[in-house]
Amino acid sequence: MRFSSQFAILSINTERGRVTALKTRTWIILFAGLLVAAICSAWFLLPREKAARAEIWSEGRLLETVELSQDRQLTVETEKGINIICIRGGKIAVIEADCPDGYCMKRGFCDGGSPIVCLPHSLVIRFTGEQSVDGALG
Structure with missing residues (x-):
């Protein structure tokens, strides 16, 4: 096994039967996408203040x-x-x-x-x- 980064998480690719590394950058992008989706959902779903x-x-x-x-x-x-x-x-x-x-x-x-x-x-x-x-x- 060879890793290009010391900050890698292993995942097993069952189709090919080999171990691949998910880099930290992939996890950061995934987390940022989920965070943006959560903020957008909260923006549209939270109740607004009614005007008088x-x-x-x-x-x-x-x-x-x-x-x-x-x-x-x-x-x-x-x-x-x-x-x-x-x-x-x-x-x-x-x-x-x-x-x-x-x-x-x-x-x-x-x-x-x-x-x-x-x-x-x-x-x-x-x-x-x-x-x-x-x-x-x-």
């Missing part, structure tokens, strides 16, 4: 701060288009928009996390009362 309010911004101006505890519907109309926003059950969503991509409507009802963004209409719904992310589409 949402700020509705259009073209860089704050239009209104709304309480998510009060059910209501409001319309934001600009020269770029119309967005209809619905607040229901402590969550907020853009339920109708005449923008070409419709990404803002695909987000559905949200109660925290990253802002709801409609780029064609320059509309941003930002959650307050929590630690928030700068922005995300989808």
